[in-house]
Amino acid sequence: MGGGECKSNDYGAAAYWDARYSSGSPASNAAGGGFFDWYQTYPALRPLLRARVPASSRVLMLGCGNSLLSVDMAKDGYEDIVNVDISSVVIEQMREKHNEIPQLRCNMQMDVRDMSLFGDKSFDCVIDKGTLDAMMCADDAPHGASKMLAEVARLLTPHGIYLLITYGAPKERVPLLNQPGCSWSTTLHIMPTPEYQLKMNKGAPQPTMEEVALTEDGQLPPDYVLKDPESHFIFVCQQVNSVRG
Ligand SMILES: C[S@@+](CC[C@H](N)C(=O)[O-])C[C@H]1O[C@@H](n2cnc3c(N)ncnc32)[C@H](O)[C@@H]1O
DSSP states (O other), rough: OSSSSSOOOOOOOOOHHHHHHHTOTTOOTTTTTTOSSSSOHHHHHHHHHHHOOOOEEEEEEEOTOSSSHHHHHHHHHOOOOOOSSHHHHHHHHHHHHHHOOOOOOEEEOTTTTTOSSSSSTTTEEEEESHHHHTTTTTTTTHHHHHHHHHHHHEEEEEEEEEEEEEEEOHHHHHHTTTTTTTEEEEEEEEOOOOOHHHTTTTOOOOOOOOEOOOOOSOOTTOOOOSSSTTTTEEEEEOOOOOOOO
């Protein structure tokens, strides 16, 4: 995924992810018992997470895959992280890997379009790294993505945070975020890809995250130019005026 538009409808299908996580391909690394992070890793995201998400937060990781993000967060003091993914294969792998980590108490196979197993306002923070992007590749897009976002709004506490890490620029993602029933106070941070950072810093990656003020209608300033055209967008969406009171 990347570069703006969805490149393959497969990313929206559970069967695709099950096959991928069973295969041990470099980007699944499952057979080797490894991990793979899409887009960005915890060390790069840490300053933002630590600033906006207290360690005592109840955190829900949407479409966790075999990312190291929750493990690294737990090691860094986060106390309560629930991982969900549509792929039963990766959830089984995560259960085995997280066995010894009490903060990762729960790894559940779940479709993020229906998270009715969780009650309203169950989480202080919902993290989504690449999952909305996958949903936008599904046959039911954008309907399924909207269902997921409605569920996120339902699950968050008042003032809770939905952290969306995506390749989708504001013009693609803000209309989705602003659907009826969702009300966010949003800040945007832009991060070049790790590859670009390596190139620019001559082999020594120095994660740089730039906060960019959105226009009133939630878009990038008209004169804003991305340094790296493949940059990732990090939307920090704080729930306001929850429709559910
Ligand atoms: C691009 S990967 C991102 C994985 C991980 N978050 C990361 O950052 O490396 C997208 C993940 O979303 C999961 N996924 C796709 N559709 C889903 C759905 N409807 N419900 C739950 N998980 C889904 C896939 O199984 C996959 O693990």
